[in-house]
Each structure stands twice: as C-alpha cells, then as structure tokens.
Amino acid sequence: MMQRFGDWLAGHDLPSPPELSEAGIAAALAIVALALGWFAGRRIGGRIAEYWSRDADHGPLFSGRICDVIRHGVATLLLGILLSAWPWHPLAALGLGFATGAAAALFTVAVLRGLNLPRWIAWGVAAIAFAAILSHAIGGFAATQDTLDRVGVQIGQRRLTLLSLLSIAVTVLLLFAGVRLFNRMLTRWIAGARGFDPTQKLLFQKLAAIAAVVVAFFVGIDLLEIDLTAFTVFSGAFGLAIGFGLQKTIGNLIAGIILLMDRSIKPGDVIVVGDSFGWVNKIGVRAVSVVTRDGKEHLIPNEILMTQEVENWSYTDRNVRVRIPVTVAYDSDLKLAQALMLRAAKESPRALDDPPTNVRLAAFGESGVEHEILTWISDPESGVGNVKSDVLNRLWVMFQEHGISLALPQREVRLLGDEARRG
Known part of the structure; x- marks a missing residue:
C-alpha cells in the first residue's frame, strides 16, 4: 500500500472520481464512528462515571475522565474496524488512519492521565500510538520498524536498537499502568467484600499487590524475550546483599505479614509501645503508623512490634478500665464521699453503665483515706486523661x-524539754 500511495502522489495531480467517492464514504463513516463514540461517552460513560464516584472510593483514579475514556475508546475501536475491513485507496486510508491515530492518541492520554501518570509520559505514548497507526494505515509501518531497528549499538551478544528501547519503554509503561489499575480495582473489591475484618482485607490487599508485581515482572520478561540465565551471577550477588544489607527491611516485611495474619494488631487498635501511645492508623510493609492524641504520627518498625512487649487495649475487647485515685481527709464522711465519687464517675459522658463503675477503699495513707474510682470506657482512642479530668x-x-475535705500532707513535730534533753 505504501508503494500505491507513492505511485498515487507521483502519477496523479488530482485523485480520480472513484477515489474521491471512496474518500467521501470513508470520511462519512469516520464521522459516524466519532458520533457513536461521543454518544457512548455521553450516555454509557456518564452512567459509569456516576457509579464510579458514588459507589466506589477510588480517590483520584480516573477522576473526571471516565467519559473521555469511553468516548475515545469506542471511536478508536470503530475506526480501527473500518480501517481493517476494506482495502481502501491511499487517500481514504490516509484519512481513516489520521482519524484512528488521533482517536487512539486521545484515548491513550485519557487512560494514562486517569492513572495519574505525568503529562509528558501520556502525551509521549500518545504520539507514538498516533505515528504507528498512521504509518500502518498508509503501509509504512514495516519501513518504520526497519529504520528504527537499523539504528543501534552492539552490547555483548545483544544488539540494542531504537526499536528495542521503544518496545521496552512501552511494555514497562503498559505493565505499570495495568498493575496500578489492577491494584486500585482489587483494593476496592476487597474493601467492599463481606465476611472479612479490616485486618484480613489489608492482608489480602498486600498479598494481591505483591502477586500483581511478580506476575507483571515475569510477563514483561517474556514479552521482551530477556534471557534470565544471563543474570545468574547477579541474582546470587543480589541475594547475598539482601541477606546482609537488607535483612532489617526483609525482617520488617515478614513481620508485617505475620502481624496481618495473626491479627494481633489491627487498624483502629489502641496500643502502647514504649513511650508511644495511640491508635493504629495503618499497617504498612515496613512500619506501623500510630497516631497519638497530640496528632503526631509515629512510624514503628514491624519488627519492634514482634520482638518487644506491646499493650493492645482493644485486642479482644474495646472496653478499657480507667483508674482515678482520690484521697480524702480522715475526718470526712466516708460513705458520703464514696457516694459522691460514684456519682461523679457515672455522670461522665464517656463512662459505661456496663461494666458498672465502682469505688474502692485502697488504703489508710499517711495523709488521708485513699480511694480508687474504677470506671469503664469503650473509646480508648479518644484518650483517658480527659476522662480523669472530667x-x-x-x-x-x-x-x-x-x-x-481532700487530704493534705500532715506532719507531727515534738519538742523535747530541757530535762528530756539532759536525760
């Protein structure tokens, strides 16, 4: 077809009437395909976008671009079918190729920008897609491949050309975009699944993300025809480096998976690790995020949570007992004081009725009668100091x-007389 297109340029000043008629038909069909794409984007894309924003928490993923993806995707599909369904003359093929390439480029931009990839990457891949489709339409794709394949350098037993570099870049980008989309969709599906607690959902999300990366790696190796035997020595050295230099990182990774599997620490739990007190915000691959009452976020390595003592206030039950010491004077009415202590604790908004609040006489101290108010709360993540204060x-x-009267420190001082001192 490339030869036919060249012959047509060289031998004709104006296209013949049949070619003009065919070009007009192709243009009309292209307009119909674009109109159908616009209609699909408006109707189908609008409904999908409404569901996407209402029933799915995808964050910024494809935010505001669902209609563009459907519109340009349908147009690209229909134009591609038209381009391949008939042996068009060069003028008609040029028009259809240009329209298909433009639609494919816009579809590529919509998808890649919807995946939050940088603008320059999206438009770069779109330009490659446009050039490839247009050259294929006019029969010059093979010549373009040969030209890119001739420019390169020999590295060992492998020749590195512009075509191979372009293939590697496009393959890596497509795999990256696919993994990112898969992770977002799978995360949403797992989050909406019933019958799993938050820890199990988080574990499945982490394992699925790791599995997606591994599968994408081997798929990329197969598509690019990379011989892994050449990396035998390198992989051995890399494994040795992991064993010595990255053992802490690997240890934290394994510890994080164990924490998610045994569910000893879950997102939302209130824990105390050393001097850190707060609620678990997120269990990551390397560390656990603990948010304190001061709004500070502590990142505690997973390995520490596996090897050190951890207080989990909500491991099996979210109810936590708060101890409030109170000391009254010895001359106070203890029955009345204890009744007032019980009443003050019960009237606190966060105090639970079940388990009930109790007041205990702890000891007869040096300065007064020591009591302990024992009350229960069900929201330890909101803190215990404010309950005591209230x-x-x-x-x-x-x-x-x-x-x-509250107890005050009392000391008894005795002065001995002169006779006692002399004695």
Whole structure:
C-alpha cells in the first residue's frame, strides 16, 4: 500500500472520481464512528462515571475522565474496524488512519492521565500510538520498524536498537499502568467484600499487590524475550546483599505479614509501645503508623512490634478500665464521699453503665483515706486523661457543696524539754 500511495502522489495531480467517492464514504463513516463514540461517552460513560464516584472510593483514579475514556475508546475501536475491513485507496486510508491515530492518541492520554501518570509520559505514548497507526494505515509501518531497528549499538551478544528501547519503554509503561489499575480495582473489591475484618482485607490487599508485581515482572520478561540465565551471577550477588544489607527491611516485611495474619494488631487498635501511645492508623510493609492524641504520627518498625512487649487495649475487647485515685481527709464522711465519687464517675459522658463503675477503699495513707474510682470506657482512642479530668472536676464541685475535705500532707513535730534533753 505504501508503494500505491507513492505511485498515487507521483502519477496523479488530482485523485480520480472513484477515489474521491471512496474518500467521501470513508470520511462519512469516520464521522459516524466519532458520533457513536461521543454518544457512548455521553450516555454509557456518564452512567459509569456516576457509579464510579458514588459507589466506589477510588480517590483520584480516573477522576473526571471516565467519559473521555469511553468516548475515545469506542471511536478508536470503530475506526480501527473500518480501517481493517476494506482495502481502501491511499487517500481514504490516509484519512481513516489520521482519524484512528488521533482517536487512539486521545484515548491513550485519557487512560494514562486517569492513572495519574505525568503529562509528558501520556502525551509521549500518545504520539507514538498516533505515528504507528498512521504509518500502518498508509503501509509504512514495516519501513518504520526497519529504520528504527537499523539504528543501534552492539552490547555483548545483544544488539540494542531504537526499536528495542521503544518496545521496552512501552511494555514497562503498559505493565505499570495495568498493575496500578489492577491494584486500585482489587483494593476496592476487597474493601467492599463481606465476611472479612479490616485486618484480613489489608492482608489480602498486600498479598494481591505483591502477586500483581511478580506476575507483571515475569510477563514483561517474556514479552521482551530477556534471557534470565544471563543474570545468574547477579541474582546470587543480589541475594547475598539482601541477606546482609537488607535483612532489617526483609525482617520488617515478614513481620508485617505475620502481624496481618495473626491479627494481633489491627487498624483502629489502641496500643502502647514504649513511650508511644495511640491508635493504629495503618499497617504498612515496613512500619506501623500510630497516631497519638497530640496528632503526631509515629512510624514503628514491624519488627519492634514482634520482638518487644506491646499493650493492645482493644485486642479482644474495646472496653478499657480507667483508674482515678482520690484521697480524702480522715475526718470526712466516708460513705458520703464514696457516694459522691460514684456519682461523679457515672455522670461522665464517656463512662459505661456496663461494666458498672465502682469505688474502692485502697488504703489508710499517711495523709488521708485513699480511694480508687474504677470506671469503664469503650473509646480508648479518644484518650483517658480527659476522662480523669472530667470526673475530678465534677468531684471537686460536689466535695465543695457537701463539705468533704481532700487530704493534705500532715506532719507531727515534738519538742523535747530541757530535762528530756539532759536525760
């Protein structure tokens, strides 16, 4: 067809009437295909976009680009069928090739930008797609391949050409985009699945993401026809480097998987690790994110959670008992003081009715009678200090109203007389 197109350029000043008629038919069919693409993007794409934004939490993925993807995808498919369904004359093939290439380029931009890839990558791949489709339409794709394949260098037993570099770049980009889309869709599907707790869902998401990367790697190796035997020595050295230099990283990775499997720590749990107290925000591949009451986010390596003592306040039950020490003077009415303590704790908004609040006499101290208020809360992630503060504030007002005195430090000093000192 490339020879026919060249002959037509060389031997004809104006196209013949049959060629003009065929070009007109091709143009009309192309307009119909573009119109159908626009209609599909408006109707089908609109419904998909509405579902995507309403029933799916995909974040910025394909945000506002669903209609463009459907519109240009349908147009590209229909134009491709038209281009391949009939042996068009050069003028008609040129028009259809240009329209198909442009639609494919816009479809590529919509998909890659929807996957949040940089603009220059999206438009670069779109330009390659446009050039490939247009050259194929006019019969010059093989010549383009030969030209790109002739430009290159010999590296060992393998020849590296522009065509191979372009194939590697496009393959890696498509695999990356596919893995990213697969992970987002699978994450959404797992998040909406019933019968799994948050920890199991997170574990499945992590394992699926790792599996997708591994599958994409081997698929890319197969598509690019890379001989893995050439990397035998390198893989051995790399494994040795992992064994020595990356053992902490690998240890944290394995520890994170174990934490997700045994569900000893889950997102939302309230834990205490050393001096860090807060609720688990996220369990990552390397570390666990713990958000404190001060709004600070501590990243604790997974290996620490496996080897050190961890207090999990919500491991089997989210109810946590809060201890509030109170000491009253010895001359106070203990029955009344204890009743006021119980009332102050029960009136606190976060205190639970079940398990019930109790007041215990702890000890007869040096300065007064020591009591302990024991109350329960079900939201430890909101902190325990504010519960103590609320109960003590209420109790202070009640003690003032009923004449209950708090204990003050007391010391007894005895002075000996002169006779006692001389004796």
